[in-house]
Amino acid sequence: MAATMKILLVEDNDNNRDMLVRRLQRRGFEVSIAVDGEEAQSVAHAEIPDLILMDMSLPVIDGWEATRRLKASPTTGRIPVIALTAHAMAGDRDKALEAGCDDYDTKPIELPRLLGKISALLGTAGSD
Numbered sequence: 001m002a003a004t005m006k007i008l009l010v011e012d013n014d015n016n017r018d019m020l021v022r023r024l025q026r027r028g029f030e031v032s033i034a035v036d037g038e039e040a041q042s043v044a045h046a047e048i049p050d051l052i053l054m055d056m057s058l059p060v061i062d063g064w065e066a067t068r069r070l071k072a073s074p075t076t077g078r079i080p081v082i083a084l085t086a087h088a089m090a091g092d093r094d095k096a097l098e099a100g101c102d103d104y105d106t107k108p109i110e111l112p113r114l115l116g117k118i119s120a121l122l123g124t125a126g127s128d
């Protein structure tokens with residue numbers, strides 16, 4: 001039996017956040033939330049999640065800067081971050097990877113595709 005994996009979802013849109021939280025919980029993940037890039041810092045430091053899903057378009061501190069700060073911290077720097085963006089532009093992917101994101105996915109979320117990326121970064125089989 002694998003240990004429960006803890007995901008921090010950083011998303012400012014209530015509907016998107018609630019829907020994705022429910023879908024991840026149904027897949028057996030423990031999910032914490034933050035609603036902006038600043039809150040993401042405090043929650044990540046307090047909970048040390050196994051993985052972070054980071055919306056890029058966020059209030060207070062955007063997802064790129066929030067990721068840079070998390071990756072610069074010895075406490076949170078090793079936590080994998082998957083960037084989520086509504087923009088399927090090639091430049092966005094590069095920008096996310098430059099900021100330190102480990103992977104990148106576009107909205108609307110296709111859950112099987114996102115779960116595949118999560119499993120790859122967590123080193124789990126992702127079978128169910």
Ligand code: MN
Pocket residue numbers: 011012013055056057058
């Ligand atoms: Mn957003």
